[in-house]
Amino acid sequence: MRGVAAVPSYVVMQPTTLCNLDCAYCYLPLRAADRRMPVPVAEAVAASVNPWASAGRFSVVWHGGEPLAAGREHLAALMAPFAPEVEHHVQTNATLIDDAWCDFFQEHGVRVSVSVDGPRERNDDRVTRAGRPAYDRIMRGVSVLRRRGLPFSALAVVSRPRAGLAAELYDYFLDLGCDVLGINIEETEGVNTRGNAHDQADVTAFWAELVAAWRREPRIHLREIEWSLRYAAAVLDGVADDLLPRQLDPIPTIGHDGSVTVLSPELAGFTDPRYGDFSSGNVLESPLAEILAGAERTPWVGEFLAGVEACRDTCPYFGFCGGGHAANRYFELGRFDGTETEHCRNSKIRLLEGVLEHARDHQ
Ligand code: SF4
Numbered sequence: 001m002r003g004v005a006a007v008p009s010y011v012v013m014q015p016t017t018l019c020n021l022d023c024a025y026c027y028l029p030l031r032a033a034d035r036r037m038p039v040p041v042a043e044a045v046a047a048s049v050n051p052w053a054s055a056g057r058f059s060v061v062w063h064g065g066e067p068l069a070a071g072r073e074h075l076a077a078l079m080a081p082f083a084p085e086v087e088h089h090v091q092t093n094a095t096l097i098d099d100a101w102c103d104f105f106q107e108h109g110v111r112v113s114v115s116v117d118g119p120r121e122r123n124d125d126r127v128t129r130a131g132r133p134a135y136d137r138i139m140r141g142v143s144v145l146r147r148r149g150l151p152f153s154a155l156a157v158v159s160r161p162r163a164g165l166a167a168e169l170y171d172y173f174l175d176l177g178c179d180v181l182g183i184n185i186e187e188t189e190g191v192n193t194r195g196n197a198h199d200q201a202d203v204t205a206f207w208a209e210l211v212a213a214w215r216r217e218p219r220i221h222l223r224e225i226e227w228s229l230r231y232a233a234a235v236l237d238g239v240a241d242d243l244l245p246r247q248l249d250p251i252p253t254i255g256h257d258g259s260v261t262v263l264s265p266e267l268a269g270f271t272d273p274r275y276g277d278f279s280s281g282n283v284l285e286s287p288l289a290e291i292l293a294g295a296e297r298t299p300w301v302g303e304f305l306a307g308v309e310a311c312r313d314t315c316p317y318f319g320f321c322g323g324g325h326a327a328n329r330y331f332e333l334g335r336f337d338g339t340e341t342e343h344c345r346n347s348k349i350r351l352l353e354g355v356l357e358h359a360r361d362h363q
Pocket residue numbers: 311312315316317318321322323324325339340341344345348349
């Protein structure tokens with residue numbers, strides 16, 4: 001794996017910067033402001049995306065802020081320029097979901113992913129703008145999805161990973177009825193400056209317990225565990241070197257104003273005296289395909305690629321991880337060419353060690 005691919009497998013779109021919640025760990029700098037994406041931005045993105053989608057599977061992920069806060073009419077206008085074969089996804093806090101939104105999801109073939117951190121007592125960080133718990137509102141939205149029989153994924157943030165928590169979480173999501181689950185250990189990034197250093201034995205124990213819970217009843221696609229098991233199987237088959245993609249997926253995030261930030265959505269909206277605004281261009285000025293073809297020339301991207309090579313040279317986990325995420329390096333280390341971060345310890349190194357610990361305990 002070397003360099004950044006010119007064609008992504010999906011794009012992230014920010015229909016509005018606004019979020020109706022104010023979660024304590026949120027990284028978004030502009031979530032209190034309603035800056036909406038104009039339709040010409042979506043038209044410009046679609047001009048590059050539609051040919052990619054006709055050549056193979058392609059997704060647009062509507063992410064915010066809270067994407068549903070843009071309203072159905074505006075979101076429909078933003079989706080309209082995309083070809084029918086483009087798959088649409090929303091990452092939502094679910095608080096606005098009602099029957100009218102479910103009609104919208106069905107009509108536009110939108111796949112829904114809900115952010116919820118587990119049972120009520122695990123959602124203390126998820127609050128409304130008035131600081132009140134958001135859990136009941138999230139559950140109201142989820143219950144409408146369930147009543148309407150719409151499949152959904154779930155994404156949970158875990159702030160303090162430790163033994164005793166993972167099995168409870170997994171059982172909760174089994175009952176919730178999601179078919180895919182992603183677990184994010186809270187990250188120090190964007191405007192979230194809370195620390196993410198943990199006792200590493202606790203983190204390993206968390207992941208090991210999650211594998212055990214999943215193996216007991218593997219009814220949900222559990223993103224992190226399935227990745228790790230695929231890697232472990234490839235190591236045993238002697239094909240681990242083939243697992244990483246040939247080049248990094250640029251994962252362009254299109255900001256509300258048309259700016260394009262590659263590799264890490266979390267960098268969008270920030271500026272730095274050394275790196276400027278992190279964007280590689282604006283779709284209102286140049287075609288997205290052209291911006292991505294030149295993305296490696298963005299100064300911070302070159303520095304990040306040097307960091308990936310440093311990881312390749314020094315880290316035994318590189319074949320699994322591929323060199324980590326740009327935003328974690330920047331927000332933890334202040335630059336892009338470092339290697340280990342708390343994030344990669346929590347979410348890559350201890351994850352793999354947790355899977356191996358589980359395997360050793362069940363030989
Ligand atoms: S685990 Fe950390 S140090 Fe190792 S390759 Fe990934 S980012 Fe680099």
